[in-house]
Amino acid sequence: MKHRLSLQIGPVSFRIGSAWAEPLDALARLYAGYSEPEDGIADFTVRLEPEQIWRRWIRPSVAIRGDYILPDALPLALAHGLLAAEMGMNLQMALGQKRFLLLHAASAEKDGRALIMTGESGAGKSTLAALLGERGWRLMGDEFALLDLDEGRLHPFPRAVSLKNKAIAVMEQEVPGDRFGPRLEDTPKGTIRHLRPNQEALGRMGESARPALILFPRFGAAEAIRGVGQAEIFMRLTQASTNYVTLGAAGFDALAKLVGACPAAAIDYPDTGTAIGLVEELWREAA
Amino acid sequence: MSGTDEKAGGADAFVPSRRTVLVLGAAAASTVVTIRPALAQTAGSVLNCEIPVPGPHAAGSAIAADGTPVAAGTLGAAPPLARPLRGEEARLLLQGSTPPGINPSSAQAYANYIRRLQAGMSGFTCYASLQMPR
Amino acid sequence: MAGPRYIADPEDCVRSVTLDGLSVLFHRPSGMTHIVASPAPEILVALRQGPADAAELLRRLREAYDFDGDEAADAVDARLAELEQAGLVRRA
Numbered sequence: 001m002k003h004r005l006s007l008q009i010g011p012v013s014f015r016i017g018s019a020w021a022e023p024l025d026a027l028a029r030l031y032a033g034y035s036e037p038e039d040g041i042a043d044f045t046v047r048l049e050p051e052q053i054w055r056r057w058i059r060p061s062v063a064i065r066g067d068y069i070l071p072d073a074l075p076l077a078l079a080h081g082l083l084a085a086e087m088g089m090n091l092q093m094a095l096g097q098k099r100f101l102l103l104h105a106a107s108a109e110k111d112g113r114a115l116i117m118t119g120e121s122g123a124g125k126s127t128l129a130a131l132l133g134e135r136g137w138r139l140m141g142d143e144f145a146l147l148d149l150d151e152g153r154l155h156p157f158p159r160a161v162s163l164k165n166k167a168i169a170v171m172e173q174e175v176p177g178d179r180f181g182p183r184l185e186d187t188p189k190g191t192i193r194h195l196r197p198n199q200e201a202l203g204r205m206g207e208s209a210r211p212a213l214i215l216f217p218r219f220g221a222a223e224a225i226r227g228v229g230q231a232e233i234f235m236r237l238t239q240a241s242t243n244y245v246t247l248g249a250a251g252f253d254a255l256a257k258l259v260g261a262c263p264a265a266a267i268d269y270p271d272t273g274t275a276i277g278l279v280e281e282l283w284r285e286a287a
Numbered sequence: 288m289s290g291t292d293e294k295a296g297g298a299d300a301f302v303p304s305r306r307t308v309l310v311l312g313a314a315a316a317s318t319v320v321t322i323r324p325a326l327a328q329t330a331g332s333v334l335n336c337e338i339p340v341p342g343p344h345a346a347g348s349a350i351a352a353d354g355t356p357v358a359a360g361t362l363g364a365a366p367p368l369a370r371p372l373r374g375e376e377a378r379l380l381l382q383g384s385t386p387p388g389i390n391p392s393s394a395q396a397y398a399n400y401i402r403r404l405q406a407g408m409s410g411f412t413c414y415a416s417l418q419m420p421r
Numbered sequence: 422m423a424g425p426r427y428i429a430d431p432e433d434c435v436r437s438v439t440l441d442g443l444s445v446l447f448h449r450p451s452g453m454t455h456i457v458a459s460p461a462p463e464i465l466v467a468l469r470q471g472p473a474d475a476a477e478l479l480r481r482l483r484e485a486y487d488f489d490g491d492e493a494a495d496a497v498d499a500r501l502a503e504l505e506q507a508g509l510v511r512r513a
Contacts (some may be wrong), residue, residue, distance in 0.1 A: 230440035251445035309486035
């Protein structure tokens, strides 16, 4: 492909090819400070291609392709090319990752132990993780948490944080402007702005952590902490995993070990300040 | 009854050493839940897809509560959607929620319409992608 | 008037963990995972002794456990049907 960029993100590397320069220019700016994969070999390939040949120039339309694709996927406008690159990387992970049990979760580390936050989109886990990353925690990732199949440790996957709608303003108040990508309006996911994790997250992206607390956060309800039964946690985590089924017995064992070892709670919160308070409180109790 | 119940037998002998109470439960109770994981929670992050409601094969039809297309204006039926559902919205409907911009009293009808999608109908692979375990 | 006889796969076909009093089972042959509550796990163990119909299963369970007799036969039938649908037991 005409334009290429390679990125190492935690233990996983990507090669992104694009028919247009713009998305990769934006990606390179957003991922300033990330390294290229050692020995140049990428785990996954993403390709941003014109939907039809002539759509490279006329009302350009970016189809997300790569090692793995989903049928019926609609293209995105070229103005949203950066989002297409991000979705492409997510897609490769969701469909192709076999080294780790993949959980759709945000994670952060403190003192060598990891907090896992999982739940439906819009629950606020990306924003919470990003905030924790600015408040004494190390952000490990906002989209995917990688659980080692052998040792049960959690590995970082610090992609750019995907902030949606109101969460953008929240983080714009916390973090300098040069860590943000462009503001993308009217995307299929609403308004999006990407945020690069801070220096600590980047510098330590090779360090795994022992899972110590699982939270199911829910934004928009009165402050509450609720216990969750272990069997229900197991079930919810399978729902949050894109590769639990493909991993078979190894996935079962890894998840059973995680659930057996880790306390968990569901937390409801009306605002992020309350959320951070609940997180810190439960983290102390889990120590 | 105190004491142990023992039977001579091989390795397969069913020999608990103490009697415990086993709650058999009511016949109607359910004791087996099969986990059916799907791409569902991640779908919005990986897939940009759409489901028109109804599809072109039934353009203009309203949607009955059970998800079947019916004549426009049928009493109690949900109106056709002006724009196709995004994957995220379909996922929310399938889990019983109402996405923003959708009338809550129509949500169930739209969810059932999605569930009834067959191969070849517009949006089927979008729906399948949301559901398929990998 | 024996009913259908059922078989459960041997122990090495199923990985099992107990979480919170419930059994979470990974059934290797199907690759599927199930969460099962009592008496389903106990029925599987009893069935591993050898193929059995519902009546024989009830006898095996009575040897090991105390339980109320009235609805027992109906309950065991229902549990077997559930386990069959999940693929954890099948007809001999």
